[in-house]
Amino acid sequence: MVTKIQISEVGKRYEGRNPVEALSDVTLTVDDSEFVCLVGPSGCGKSTLLRMIMGLHRPSAGTVDVFADxxxxxxxxxxxxxxxxxxxxTVEQNVRFGFEGRRLPRAECDARVDKWLERLGLSQFRRAYPAALSGGMRQRVSIARALAVEPEVLLMDEPFAALDAQLRRVLQEELLALWQQDRRTVVFVTHSLEEAILLGDRIVVMSARPGRIIADIRVPFDRPRSPQIRTAPEFAELEGEIWAQLRDEVDRSLVGGAR
Amino acid sequence: MRASQISDRTTGTGDDGRRRWRVQPGQQERNPRAFARRRRLERRLLGVLVPVVLLVAWELCANAGLIDTRFFPAPSQIGSTAVDMIGNGILLTDLTVTVRVLLIGLVSGFVVGTVAGLLLGLSRIARAALEPLLSALYTIPKLAVLPLLLLIFGVGELPKVILVGLGVFFIAWISVLEAILDLPGAYGEAATAFDVRGWRRMRHVTLPAVLPQVLVGLRISVGNAVLIVVGVEFVSGDEGIGYRIWNSWSIFAADRMYVGIVVVALLGYLLSLLVQLLSRVCVPWAPSTAARRD
Incomplete structure (x- = not known):
């Protein structure tokens, strides 16, 4: 396996009147074409870690490397x-926005915008403004924008958290199908264990603050998966197993008080 | 606790020849205290240095004869005139007159405007009856009605106070009305759901909810009130900072004119600082913008 992302001994401290230690000594390797889900209690630093991979935050210690082909x-x-x-x-302009930062021939951009609007079922809304769309459609636009630049690594920060339960299911299944069509490296932050098991190859469980990795679980279901695995007994069993590890951490994060 | 946004990934080459995009601690993370200290120093230094440099440049140009000192007397010249004016009491008298009109007009205009805004915000009938009229009156330049006020009230302090009050009234009224109309519906629903009505609803929900907007209105009002008071003093009366500026200009005493301008500027600045302080005390739940300014 080829390493795609290498996170080495990363720590993050927020200085200030009351300093907060958000991450502590996190080391994680993500292989090429692997779908890794990060789960953990609120405030455990999973989003911070994701943002570091994107280069939006800097760690206080350690390094985050992404290897690009x-x-x-x-x-x-x-x-x-x-x-x-x-x-x-508009929907189309939003999807096109991703190309503003990179120089690509106009025709290539047009083709990719068309392709990803089509694949996310947005073609008929291309001239609509986001205000006219439902929450699910808006998040599809956001996903299309990220996929249109065809990144080697796709980072997703609780992308479905704001959606209602049914829409969530639909989008999870769509993402599963999309990803299985052309696999690329994904790091996916979520609160939902069910979502993590359905989508991920690996589930990385983080502790309450300061965030540490307390478990790294390989999801045993074969690819390509169908959403039906939700009903398999092994699914519930795995969910229970992970929850058992997470439960104490969630309690600890509640006692931890204000974010 | 706002993390700095960055996009300064360093790129290099990995062992296998692929391009490596690395994120690692920067200055800010390696030595946060020194970084914060440097930022603070930078901000203070620049804040002081820029005006000082401008003043020094002005002084040098004036001394070198590069600018006409009849119109642009050197800062040192203005300073010594200011000392004279303080010594013979003119400045203090002017300042007292101006501040008196300013404060009475500001406070009364703001109180009446706020009450009007609340009334219009809460009563549909009052809104229908008064909003078009007030909106139309709002666009009349305040100074344009000064002659009318002078006719009615005679020459003296009262017409000036009324004019300042009028200017402030409209700002207060509009900002309170807009704030009430913009209140999130959920607040009202929560109040109704718990049967909190009348004065209690006002005290626990409506007033705190509009308070931040009201204070923004107050801040704008201060600037407006200073503008109006100076304008009025230009054309009416024989005291006050505005009168002093206009009079100095007409008798060609540029240095005295500048003293007046600086004093007005300082007055406005101090008042607006006061309002900011008031905002911080009155709205402790608002996230501070101080951190974002850095």
Missing amino acids: DPVLPPTAMVFQDYSIFPWK
Whole structure:
């Protein structure tokens, strides 16, 4: 296996009147084409870790490396939880936005925008503004924007957390199908164990603050998976097993008080 | 606790020849205290240095004869005139007159405006009856009605106070009304759901909810009040900072004019600092913008 992301002894401290230690000594390797889910209690630093891979935050200690096959283009793209598509741009313009930062021939951009609008079922809404769309559609736009630049590593920060339970299921299944069509490296932060098991090759469980890795679990279901595995007994068993490890951490994070 | 946004990944070559994009601790993380100290120093130094450099440049240009000192007397010249004006009491008299009009007008205009805003915000009937009229009146330049006020109230302090009050009234009224109309519906629903009505609803929900907007209105009002008071003093009366500026200009005493301008500027600045302080005390739940300014 080829290493795609190498996180080495990463720590993060927020200085200030009351300093907070958000991450402590995190070491993690993600292989090429692997789908890794990060789970953990609120405030455990999983989003911070994801943002470091994107280069949005710097660690206080350690290094985060992403290895790119492309000699020029940045390897990462990100899907944010909320508020990250622009209300003043139409669906198509939002998806095109990802190309503003990279030089690509116009025709190539057009082709990719068309392709990803199509694959996410957005073609008929291309001229609509986000305000006219449902939450699920908006998040599809956000995913299309990230996938259109065809990044080597896709980073997703609780992309479905703001959606209702049914929509969530639908989008999970769509993402599963999309990913299985052309596998690329994904790091996916979520609160939902079910989501993590359905989508991930590996589930990395983090502790309450300061965030540490307390378990690294390989999901035993074969690829390509179908959403039906949700009903398999092994699914529930795995979920129970992970929850048992997470439970104490969630309690600890509640006692930890204010974020 | 806002993390700095960065995009300065360093690129290199990995062992296998692939391009390596690395994120690692920077200055800020390696020595946070020194970094914060440097930022603070930078901000303070620049804040002081820029005006000082400008003043020094002005002084040098004036001394070298590069600018006409009849219109742009050197800062040192203005300073010594200011000392004279303080010594013979003119400045203090002017300042007292101006501040009196300013404060009475500001406070009364703001209180009446706030009450009007609340009334219009809470009563549909009042809104329907008064909003079009007030909106139309709002666009009349305040100074344009000064002659009318002078006719009615005679020459003296009262018309000036009324004019300042009018200017402030409209700002207060509009910002309170807009704030009430913009209140998130959930607040009102929560109040209704717990049967909190009347004065209690006002005290526990409506007033705190609009308070931040009200204080923003107050801040804008201060600037406006200073503008109006100086404008009025230009054309009416024989005391006050505005009068002093206008009079100095007409008798060609540029240095005295500048003293007046600086004093007005300082007055406005101090008042707006006061309002900011007031905001911080009155709205402890608002996240501070101080951190974002850095």
